[in-house]
Amino acid sequence: MARILIADDAPIMRELLASLLIKGGHEIAAEARNGLEAVELYLRHRPELITMDITMPVMDGITAIRHIREKDPSAKIVIFSSLGQQNMIADAIRAGAWDFVAKPFYESRVLDVVSKALAIPSLTGETGES
Template sequence: MAKILIVDDAAFMRMMIKDILEKNGFEVIGEANNGIKAVELYKKERPDVVTMDITMPDMDGIEAVKAIKALDPSAKIIMCSAMGQQTMVMDAIKAGARDFIVKPFQPDRVLEAISKVVNS
């Protein structure tokens, strides 16, 4: 069973994605509301996959991806973006993210992205 870290500054978004994942047999091992906490939790928990919001206070998703990839070059990170953040998504992919999902979350797309990344 894949262990997943959810990173989003909006509690509602974390709850939505956690619900989708847990209903489908994934284990959510932690949640963070900014990039700094995401990096700390990654170090501690070593999840199989991270879902990472782009726009957050203190440290944004792109900086957090760079920090996590510096710790673990094989880290598997999926970006979560709102519509119209394509440039930032491309920056995140260049920084090492494997895939992205767009808000509002479509359960099928979330599961497809997670499964693809877990098995890559």
């Protein structure tokens, strides 16, 4: 079980992800409606994992990833985004996201990616690139 921060501007996506993650045995530490809230809530709650949408108001997910990774290089972040945003997904991975899940997503894919990200001892210094 892990404490997870969900960052997505769509309430239905936050609700769906929370439901899947709770069903998978995880706890929701907090939910953010934009990238700025994600940064603030990460620093306040220090969850084991963040699920991050890319396209959000106030601050986008890529900028939020950069801010979070500046404060905590070991933060584990997984992007949740539509497949039509391949360039943005690549930018998010370069910014420090560990992996991505394409929307619409399957429960098994969500839980698999979350489990793999949580199994990594530390992401310090890693950028997700090979």
